[in-house]
Amino acid sequence: MSEQLARPTAVDLEEERRARVVLNRAFEAGTAALHAAVEVAGATVVREQLAAQRSTAAQRDVSDRMSAVDPDRELDRAHRLGLRFVVPGDDEWLGQLSDLDLAPALKRVGGAPLGLWVRGPLRLDELAGSVALVGSRSATSYGVHTASRMAGELADADRVVVSGGAFGIDDAAHRGALAAGGRTVCVLACGADRVYPEAHRELIEHVAAHGAVVSEVPPGSAPMRMRFLSRNRVIAALAAGTVVVEAALRSGALNTAGWAAALHRPLMAVPGPVTSAASAGIHQLLRAGGGSLVTSAADVLEEIAGAGEHLQEAPRGPEKARDRLTHTQAVVLEAAPAANPVPAASIARTARVVPRVAEETLAQLRSYGLVEETPDGWRTTPAGRR
Numbered sequence: 001m002s003e004q005l006a007r008p009t010a011v012d013l014e015e016e017r018r019a020r021v022v023l024n025r026a027f028e029a030g031t032a033a034l035h036a037a038v039e040v041a042g043a044t045v046v047r048e049q050l051a052a053q054r055s056t057a058a059q060r061d062v063s064d065r066m067s068a069v070d071p072d073r074e075l076d077r078a079h080r081l082g083l084r085f086v087v088p089g090d091d092e093w094l095g096q097l098s099d100l101d102l103a104p105a106l107k108r109v110g111g112a113p114l115g116l117w118v119r120g121p122l123r124l125d126e127l128a129g130s131v132a133l134v135g136s137r138s139a140t141s142y143g144v145h146t147a148s149r150m151a152g153e154l155a156d157a158d159r160v161v162v163s164g165g166a167f168g169i170d171d172a173a174h175r176g177a178l179a180a181g182g183r184t185v186c187v188l189a190c191g192a193d194r195v196y197p198e199a200h201r202e203l204i205e206h207v208a209a210h211g212a213v214v215s216e217v218p219p220g221s222a223p224m225r226m227r228f229l230s231r232n233r234v235i236a237a238l239a240a241g242t243v244v245v246e247a248a249l250r251s252g253a254l255n256t257a258g259w260a261a262a263l264h265r266p267l268m269a270v271p272g273p274v275t276s277a278a279s280a281g282i283h284q285l286l287r288a289g290g291g292s293l294v295t296s297a298a299d300v301l302e303e304i305a306g307a308g309e310h311l312q313e314a315p316r317g318p319e320k321a322r323d324r325l326t327h328t329q330a331v332v333l334e335a336a337p338a339a340n341p342v343p344a345a346s347i348a349r350t351a352r353v354v355p356r357v358a359e360e361t362l363a364q365l366r367s368y369g370l371v372e373e374t375p376d377g378w379r380t381t382p383a384g385r386r
Contacts (some may be wrong), residue, residue: 011348012044013089020070020087020114021218024073029216030230035111039101042113078117078219081193082208087115088125088222094124097237103262106255109230113216116234117192122160122183122214124238130160131300132260135251136170136238136246140278143169143205143348146270148176148368150243153297155182160211162187164237165204167197169245169253174203178210185212187235191219214238232256241266241304243294247281252283252368257291266303267291321368321383328353332361333370338385339376 018044027034051066053059078085078163086092088182117125131154133147135175151173161177163170165186177184186207188196192215195201206233207213217227218233232252233332236242236259244267247253260267285291294300322330335351336342348358362378365371370384 002248009227012276013087016042016089017042017085017087017115018075019047021074022047022066022069022072023083024114024216025069025218026062028230029113030109030111031108032108032235033107034301035101035114037112037312038114045074062335074218078193081119083117083192083219085115086118086372087258088112092118092123092125094127094238096128096240096269097124097234099263100233100237103233103259105231106233106258106262109226109233112237113234117215117217117219117344117373118212119192119214120183120208121210122212124212124214126183127160127162127185127238128240129304130162130239131174131304132162132235132242132243132256133169134163134235134242134256134280135173135244136248136251136253137166137168138248138278139168140174140248140272140276142272142276142279143171147172148179149301150174150245150270150297152180152182154300155180155184155207158182164188164228164235165196165200165207165213166247167199171200171203172332173245174207178206183211185214185233185238187238188213188215188223189217189231190223191215191221193219194221194223196223203285209299228252229255233259236260236263236265239265241268241300241381243268243270243300244282244285244291246272246276246278247283247285248278249284251281254285261290268294268303318321319372327359328357329365332358333365333380333384336362336365336371336380336384337378341374341379343377347378371382 025042056065063111098112133151135143135346144214147169154161155177161173161184163173165188184207186204190196192213203211232255236256242256242260244253244257257267260318269285271283271293272282273325286293292303335347344359346364350357362371370381371378372381
């Protein structure tokens with residue numbers, strides 16, 4: 001379809017918005033062929049051409065579905081529900097969503113969204129630099145604690161946390177960010193006016209009041225299996241990087257990870273206990289080199305930051321006095337007795353250095369507080385023995 005269409009030179013934004021509403025209601029979200037056509041020609045042209053094609057039963061069905069949609073009524077209803085339909089060309093549109101047009105389709109799902117239905121004060125263009133934090137619905141206490149802590153630390157760093165509102169890791173990510181006084185975005189597989197799962201109604205309503213609830217599917221739409229897969233690509237595209245905390249071998253979170261990789265965005269994973277089935281998918285991802293291992297928000301910030309930003313020093317244990325010693329100093333210190341003092345010549349023989357070197361080195365070690373000189377000779381101090 002897309003190769004037969006030519007990109008229009010100018011499109012009225014509101015007419016384009018109405019056309020995208022029609023296509024959004026008439027087609028399933030993430031339909032790769034449709035998104036490719038719209039990317040080439042724009043929604044207004046695609047809508048007109050599809051409405052005019054009635055040669056086959058399938059074409060007539062598509063045309064009839066589109067004819068049944070009143071875009072002005074849809075937008076008015078959405079406005080009354082507190083929703084706005086954000087499309088390319090709007091000031092609020094997040095440009096990095098268009099990267100989906102360059103990514104290969106996964107399981108026949110692909111392309112940038114026709115638009116996003118948004119409920120809440122947080123604007124989409126404020127999500128540049130945000131972090132997606134996803135994982136298993138059947139999370140362990142380890143996973144919940146880790147996700148909550150990491151989300152809170154990211155919120156403290158003024159990063160928006162993006163997740164899917166599900167049980168387990170998603171829930172911990174949203175709550176961790178909110179507990180830290182941060183902002184979070186919930187991307188749903190149902191309409192942005194609905195709540196799924198119902199048990200998270202209070203959480204999702206709170207996110208809508210202080211952050212944003214986002215959906216690609218029209219208001220009123222029910223959650224469906226394929227909509228979770230198309231939803232995952234939106235989560236990955238909204239964020240500067242994706243972190244996976246706990247994922248079994250067949251976890252849906254790995255689909256989100258696949259989209260992050262397809263978008264060439266930083267993909268990160270938190271390791272779990274090697275005996276945990278809940279982390280088996282994480283470990284396979286890391287083993288295959290598909291993601292970077294992270295254990296803290298500082299690791300995440302270093303991965304998604306620009307060159308030279310948020311750099312960390314390699315962790316190491318506390319420095320000890322012996323760490324600063326030269327090889328000769330270390331050898332002479334080892335040769336000095338702990339209890340009964342001996343002459344410098346005796347220490348020189350044990351250390352296999354000449355007496356003059358032993359004497360000079362012992363004087364240096366004394367200045368460090370590692371050895372002491374007595375009337376009977378030299379021995380180590382308690383600090384030297386430690």
